[in-house]
Amino acid sequence: MAEIKEIRRVETERASIHSHITGLGIDESGKPKPKADGLVGQLEAREAAWIVVQLIRQGKMAGKGILLVGPPGTGKTALAVGIAKELGEDTPFNTLNASEIYSVDIKKTEVLTQALRKSIGVRVRQRRMVYEGVVKEIRVKIARSKVNPYVQIPREVEIKLGTTEEERTLTAGESIAEQINKMGIRKGDVIWIDAETGNVVKMGKAKGFEGAKTYDIEAGKLVDIPSGPVKKEKELTNTFTLYDLDMTLAAQSLSITAIFSLWSEREISQDVRKQVDAYVKDMISKGSAELIPGVLFIDDAHMLDIETFSFLTKALEAELAPILVLATNRGTTRIRGTDVESPHGMPLDLLDRLLIITTRPYTKEESKDIIAIRAEELDIELEPMALDELTNMASEESLRYAIQLLEPSQVLARKAGRAVVKADDVKEASKLFSDVKRSVKYVKDYENLFLK
Structure with missing residues (x-):
């Protein structure tokens, strides 16, 4: 049973690098829009x-x-x-x-x-108990990875879900926090969470919801805010991959010896895959599942x-x-x-x-739009001159370098007691963190001091 509690407070959010992308940004006639679905140019x-x-x-x-x-x-x-x-x-x-x-x-x-x-996915239909609603508040608690202390990963999430009739505040653990982070779920999204497995599904944007981010007009399909209670029984369609089913069956067929040896062998036998394929074909023939390439x-x-x-x-x-x-x-x-x-x-x-x-x-204007979208995704407020400074760096150095300076600039702004990043913060971050061209020049200038 997935551990989900109803509780109170937590900290910052973290966005994955492509969490804002929701499609290809194509209009009804099949032509691309200059900026849509999180894509630019x-x-x-x-x-x-x-x-x-x-x-x-x-x-x-x-x-x-x-x-x-x-x-x-x-x-x-x-x-x-x-x-x-x-x-x-x-x-x-x-x-x-x-x-x-x-x-x-x-x-x-x-x-x-x-x-x-x-x-390769398998879409399975079944009735489950879920938490469903529009996201009214969300906070992801970030902690250092136990494996790599220099990497931060989502550890816990506090999320307020609302329907047309009630609201509930939930807290959930690492697996759900990781899914929410990876999907780029934010205020105004309609989601449901499987109460037993912890699987999270994003349905779309709530119609008319105030407070949702609006940098991208075509940022996803619009859906109605769910009615009824937040926690309810629902006929669900879950998608598993063939690999998920392979691993489940392989784990069930482990011997006691393999369990005590911590099952270091990670290869899956062809017999297991044949059994999974036969099971999937049987579900498809019964109409309870379908295959998704x-x-x-x-x-x-x-x-x-x-x-x-x-x-x-x-x-x-x-x-x-x-x-x-x-x-x-x-x-x-x-x-x-x-x-x-x-x-x-x-x-x-x-x-x-x-x-x-x-x-x-990318052109200079396209780079500017991309930086603005990325800043919004990371909840970094840039003054116009700071955005112009980053855009110049993107055209002179590289777009990746400009985007990498966003969070260091925010740290410098906070150190100065400000919530808004100014152009001076960007310039200072640029002095502290070298771009590729300056790094190459540095190597040439001090070539005689480097070990051969």
Whole structure:
């Protein structure tokens, strides 16, 4: 039973890097808006991605994948998230960095198989007890990670939910806080929380709710504020991945010996996967479940080797496969595991199967909009001159560098006893934290002092 209590007070909020993205920002005629659904600019890339979404919905992407190509910091990951959001709120989105497949514990094929199964969902219908309502207040308590003390993670969440008839203030633990943080849930969102499992589902924005953030007019679908009590029985549709079901069945079939050895083996047998597949097919045939192909996003795809590319080429042709989205910021480079150079470090036979979408550097005005959206997402209040200063840094250095200075600037403003970040705070943060160009110059200036 998920631990959910009704109580009182807590602290700050934390936003994940792409939590504000709710789609591709396309209008009714299929054309991208300059700023919508949390995305700014990249109009051609967003229109191309929208066409890909239509092909997926029509079942015309079999045997094909997507390759996002562009310089660093041009929104490739954001575009992949937008594709997944357009396909549906519960569409599985699994992200994997190419370097993650090179593990000493698990074979490459096992890592890739797990990633593929994490990207395929099963939508199951059942009746459950839930907490449902519009978010009227939310505070996420942040604490240092037990594993890495330099990293802060959500530990607890206090949330006030309201319907047309009542309000309740709840507190919940780490798993629910993490889901709320990852989804970017804020005031004005209509959500429900499964009282037994702790699964959180975001329904959309409440119609006419005052106090919700409004930086993005198209920030999600509008829904009515729920009626009745906050805690109620509801017919739910939960989405699990094939990997979730694999792990559940594997844990149930553990031997006593494996339990006492802390089950260090992380590979899943093919017998377990066959049982899961048979169970899922049975539920689908009974009409209590349906299959949802999700999105597998592999970043830095140029780091994959020739064996992995071969595996992915075969996976694209499988009857049950997720939508494969690769991203790279490399031009012509060597295919890992060979002496052959190729565009983006990929075999030509795989490139031939991919729809390639290119992204371009942002304009100064687009960078300004992105910084403003990110500041609002992080609850950082910028004076106009501070926003202009960050925009200049984005065009002269990089957009990522400007965004990285947001939180240090806020710390400096608070140290000075202010809630609003001024241009002087941004300049001071820039002096304390070097950008790439200054770092390179520093290395050249003191080259003789560095160890060879």
